[in-house]
Amino acid sequence: xxxxxxxxxxxxxxxxxxxxxxxxxxxxxxxxxxxxxxxxxxxxxxxxxxxxxxxxxxxxxxxxxxxxxxxxxxxxxxxxxxxxxxxxxxxxxxxxxxxxxxxxxxxxxxxxxxxxxxxxxxxxxxxxxxxxxxxxxxxxxxxxxxxxxxxxxxxxxxxxxxxxxxxxxxxxxxxxxxxxxxxxxxxxxxxxxxxxxxxxxxxxxxxxxxxxxxxxxxxxxxxxxxxxxxxxxxxxxxxxxxxxxxxxxxxxxxxxxxxxxxxxxxxxxxxxxxxxxxxxxxxxxxxxxxxxxxxxxxxxxxxxxxxxx
Amino acid sequence: xxxxxxxxxxxxxxxxxxxxxxxxxxxxxxxxxxxxxxxxxxxxxxxxxxxxxxxxxxxxxxxxxxxxxxxxxxxxxxxxxxxxxxxxxxxxxxxxxxxxxxxxxxxxxxxxxxxxxxxxxxxxxxxxxxxxxxxxxxxxxxxxxxxxxxxxxxxxxxxxxxxxxxxxxxxxxxxxxxxxxxxxxxxxxxxxxxxxxxxxxxxxxxxxxxxxxxxxxxxxxxxxxxxxxxxxxxxxxxxxxxxxxxxxxxxxxxxxxxxxxxxxxxxxxxxxxxxxxxxxx
Numbered sequence: 001x002x003x004x005x006x007x008x009x010x011x012x013x014x015x016x017x018x019x020x021x022x023x024x025x026x027x028x029x030x031x032x033x034x035x036x037x038x039x040x041x042x043x044x045x046x047x048x049x050x051x052x053x054x055x056x057x058x059x060x061x062x063x064x065x066x067x068x069x070x071x072x073x074x075x076x077x078x079x080x081x082x083x084x085x086x087x088x089x090x091x092x093x094x095x096x097x098x099x100x101x102x103x104x105x106x107x108x109x110x111x112x113x114x115x116x117x118x119x120x121x122x123x124x125x126x127x128x129x130x131x132x133x134x135x136x137x138x139x140x141x142x143x144x145x146x147x148x149x150x151x152x153x154x155x156x157x158x159x160x161x162x163x164x165x166x167x168x169x170x171x172x173x174x175x176x177x178x179x180x181x182x183x184x185x186x187x188x189x190x191x192x193x194x195x196x197x198x199x200x201x202x203x204x205x206x207x208x209x210x211x212x213x214x215x216x217x218x219x220x221x222x223x224x225x226x227x228x229x230x231x232x233x234x235x236x237x238x239x240x241x242x243x244x245x246x247x248x249x250x251x252x253x254x255x256x257x258x259x260x261x262x263x264x265x266x267x268x269x270x271x272x273x274x275x276x277x278x279x280x281x282x283x284x285x286x287x288x289x290x291x292x293x294x295x296x297x298x299x300x301x302x303x304x305x306x307x308x309x
Numbered sequence: 310x311x312x313x314x315x316x317x318x319x320x321x322x323x324x325x326x327x328x329x330x331x332x333x334x335x336x337x338x339x340x341x342x343x344x345x346x347x348x349x350x351x352x353x354x355x356x357x358x359x360x361x362x363x364x365x366x367x368x369x370x371x372x373x374x375x376x377x378x379x380x381x382x383x384x385x386x387x388x389x390x391x392x393x394x395x396x397x398x399x400x401x402x403x404x405x406x407x408x409x410x411x412x413x414x415x416x417x418x419x420x421x422x423x424x425x426x427x428x429x430x431x432x433x434x435x436x437x438x439x440x441x442x443x444x445x446x447x448x449x450x451x452x453x454x455x456x457x458x459x460x461x462x463x464x465x466x467x468x469x470x471x472x473x474x475x476x477x478x479x480x481x482x483x484x485x486x487x488x489x490x491x492x493x494x495x496x497x498x499x500x501x502x503x504x505x506x507x508x509x510x511x512x513x514x515x516x517x518x519x520x521x522x523x524x525x526x527x528x529x530x531x532x533x534x535x536x537x538x539x540x541x542x543x544x545x546x547x548x549x550x551x552x553x554x555x556x557x558x559x560x561x562x563x564x565x566x567x568x569x570x571x572x573x574x575x576x577x578x579x580x581x582x583x584x585x586x587x588x589x590x
Contacts, residue, residue: 009414015493016415023406023421026462031428034439041438048445097330102323104330110576111334114341117572117579119522121540122561125547126340129347129554137343140360169337176583229432232524240547263434268529273438280434287432 041277052274059278069279071254072262075160079258080227083164088220091171095178096204109179116172124236127166128153153237156255163256166233174219181215182208214298221294228287231260259283348372348559355555371559375546378556381563383535384542388521391453391538395520396513398460399467403512404505406463407471408497412483422472425465433525441529455530456523460516467512470582474508475501511582514575521568539564 017024042059044052063069098109115123130137131152139149152162189207198206209216234256238249248265250257263283267276342362347355348371350364375381410418444455478501486496527538543564546557572579 011493012413013415013417016409016413016417019405019409019413019493019497020417020421022402022461023463023468024417026459027424027428030440030459030462031431031436034436034443035431037439037442038435041442048442094333097326097333100326102326102330108330108334110573111337113576113579114569114572115337117518117568118565119524119540119568121522121524121543122344122565123340125543125557125561126344128547129558130340130343132554134358135356135360137339137360137362169340173583176580180583225430225432229434235524235528236544236547239544240552260434267438267441273442276434277438280432280438283432284435287430291430 038277038280041274042281043274043278045272045274047271047273055274059275060282062275063278063282068250068254068257068262072250072257072259075255075257076228076230076259078160079163079230080224082160083167084220084223084227086164087167087171087223088174088216090168091174091219092178092216094171094175095182096208098175098179099182109176112175113172116170120232121236123170124166124233125240127162127169128237128240131162154252156251156253159251159255163233174223177215177219178212181212185211217294217298221291221298224290224294225287228283228290229260230258231264234258234261235264344558344562344565347555348562350555352553352555371555372563375556375560375563378553379542379545379560380535381539381542381560384537384539387453387536388538388540391456391523392517392520394453394457395460396516398457398462399464399516400509400513402461402463403467403471404475404502404509405497407468407475408501410468411472411475412478412480412501413493425469428465437525437529444530450530451533451536452530453536456520456526460520464516467515470512470515471505471508474505478504507578507581510575511578514571514578515582517571518568 041052043054043056045055045058046052094112098105098112102108131139133139133149133151133154136152138152142149150158152158185208189211190203193203193207234251237256238251238261248269250261259279260283263276263279266272266279346363349367349369351366351368351370354361354365409415410421440455441450444450449455482500482504483496486500491499522540523538524540527541531537531541543557543560546552546560
């Protein structure tokens with residue numbers, strides 16, 4: 001009996017391993033190996049045709065003395081800490097709206113969600129056209145309201161806000177997750193609040209928000225990590241305004257030179273792949289620290305929410 | 310009297326909410342309206358003041374013009390080829406790995422589950438350069454291998470969706486089949502796989518979307534002009550001193566169309582997939 005069970009568990013181990021084998025190989029080849037070599041490369045100087053040569057901390061000293069590194073980092077930090085909260089609030093607002101019963105609710109949900117499934121390149125191009133200072137929809141719409149719109153993608157002061165608007169339009173995924181969390185809030189909580197005569201504001205801040213806090217914070221983490229990887233939109237915009245694909249542009253006065261874009265320039269245009277690897281590890285460190293901080297906050301809010309009930 | 314008053318008040322109170330919803334829907338729809346409408350405008354119409362939302366002179370010419378301006382059909386064939394093979398890889402591998410994590414009791418389950426989440430946290434920027442170096446070293450840049458091959462080794466995000474689904478299947482089914490003397494592979498093929506169709510559809514749709522829209526992958530690996538994908542090909546409209554927006558919007562509309570149709574058909578799968586991964590992990 002015991003022997004049989006032992007044989008059974010060996011068989012399970014073999015089967016389990018075989019079924020998971022593709023992923024294990026993929027993990028070793030496409031995640032672990034690149035992760036380790038990337039760290040090594042960050043201490044070397046190389047390009048695709050030159051073998052890596054050890055240079056010690058040179059790449060790191062270079063980037064920490066590079067004004068464009070700081071420019072790109074501050075652009076990304078702005079985006080992460082301004083655009084992410086804005087998007088989160090919009091997503092939550094839309095979710096609260098959709099969570100109510102009204103005629104055409106399904107259609108509204110489809111409309112709010114649709115932009116986030118459209119290929120990024122296509123939607124970015126539509127927005128570039130809409131941001132056209134003279135013939136674009138946005139400024140003509142503003143003119144209709146009596147407002148003189150700026151040259152969105154040309155004026156360095158407004159480029160980032162144009163990106164924020166584009167981001168707000170693509171907030172559907174976060175909205176859906178918030179919506180699912182809202183639907184999980186037990187109905188009885190609201191009923192007892194009704195008996196106590198609580199108004200909608202009180203109900204939202206005292207019941208809804210604590211109940212969905214863990215989901216919202218988790219979404220904040222994900223959106224923040226994504227903000228640090230924001231690439232396609234700015235790449236399309238900067239290459240479009242230049243009229244050349246080979247150039248390395250960061251938009252007007254480098255105002256939308258996001259960190260991953262500058263990293264890409266270093267790696268694939270200047271062919272400084274060692275330096276780009278160093279930038280990647282600085283990015284990894286920032287994202288890692290942020291994730292840990294946010295996870296600590298999540299634990300606290302979840303614990304606090306449960307204690308408050 | 311009192312009753313009708315409260316009846317009207319009840320409905321009147323809803324009006325601001327409906328106005329808000331309609332305005333928001335119009336804002337979210339506007340970029341699509343602009344795309345479609347511009348694609349049916351003449352160049353003169355699009356670039357004359359005052360700008361109108363709907364075309365003043367309706368034309369269909371932008372669509373054939375866009376297709377002829379760049380090798381559109383070639384790019385579409387390339388994109389379909391990459392998407393189809395990526396889809397094949399994910400559909401074969403994802404349920405296998407997920408099955409081993411959800412339905413087989415073996416030593417690796419714990420560690421793999423942790424690593425699945427960990428790999429999702431690695432920024433692409435970190436692995437991008439070493440991977441490029443590998444593909445370059447074996448001479449496979451400017452082929453679709455770097456874009457397709459990884460799909461045959463599974464994707465953490467999809468595996469998590471699938472694993473969640475398999476966990477929901479009753480173990481009794483497997484136990485019964487086990488007593489009948491089937492082996493693990495037979496149980497997987499004959500019981501688990503046919504039951505996981507809904508989750509597999511979800512994974513398939515996500516895979517389709519990300520492969521169809523992928524930008525960074527082709528940007529890094531494909532430089533030969535005849536090998537580009539649609540997402541890169543569209544860029545060629547922008548790399549000119551005066552961009553022909555009417556033509557570009559027509560090109561974009563054709564590119565977006567399959568995604569939009571798929572989304573409208575499978576909306577339920579999208580929503581469920583997002584909800585399970587967003588909340589339960």
